[in-house]
Amino acid sequence: MAAQEALRWRYGDVDDGNFAVRGRGVPVLVVLLGVLVCFVAVCLYLRWACHRYNNDRRAALPRYSSSSSAAALASPAPVAAGLDDDAIAGLPVTLYRPAGAGGAGAGATADDAAQCCCSICLGEFAEGDKVKALPRCGHGFHPECVDPWLRDRASCPLCRASLLAAAVTTKPGDGVGSEAA
Structure with missing residues (x-):
């Protein structure tokens, strides 16, 4: 019974002096309050700076909208980074021949034997497939x-070698296929 009375307390019994610092x-x-x-403040500043940086980057990128006229007015025409048609x-473009077909005189090299598939679609070349070298x-x-x-x-998908100088020398007017691959 004494334990129950010890747990009972009234609001007026609590002394504010117990909470004094x-x-x-x-x-x-x-x-601690100053550090907090x-x-x-630092977190708010970084959030503001990141949003400002991202908004500046988005403003520099071309905007795309559903209306083609609005897109044409909003941004200039994009510059083609690749090769033209x-x-x-x-x-x-040549026909693929496996290294063993027709012997060594058929134009097959050791490099051809090593490359037997298209590294873009991962499909193997079959005899007679068109291959663009x-x-x-x-x-x-x-x-x-x-x-x-x-x-x-304007680069090779496999080794990233630039093709810009090569594209100039292999234009259709310059004689297609005159350059050995």
């Missing part, structure tokens, strides 16, 4: 696989 507690609490305020069409590095791909890549980027 004395001695070193006051400066410690002030320092500084931390919140004439340069892509000027790249030599890039002039700088000699890597071969299916034309339908490599043409979209070359429209976007």
Whole structure:
């Protein structure tokens, strides 16, 4: 019974002196409050700076909208980074022959034997498949696989060798296929 009476207390019995902060507690609490305020201020500043940086980057990018006229007015025409259609069409296309077919005199090299699949679609070349060999590095791909890549980027998808100088020398007017792959 005495334990139950000890747990009972009335609001008026609580002395406010028990909650007083004395001695070193006051400066410690002030320092902790200052650190908390500084931390919140730094977090808010970083959030503001990141949003400002991202908004500046978004403003520099072209905006796309559903209306083509609004898009044309909002941003200039994008600059093509890849090759044009004439340069892509000027790249030599050959028929694939496996290294063992026709002996060594059939134009097969050790490099051809090592490359037996298109590294874009990962499909193996079959005898008679069309293969577009890039002039700088000699890597071969299916034309339908490599043409979209070359429209976007002027480099080999496998080794990233630049094709800009090679595209100038293999334009259709310069004699298609005159350059050995």
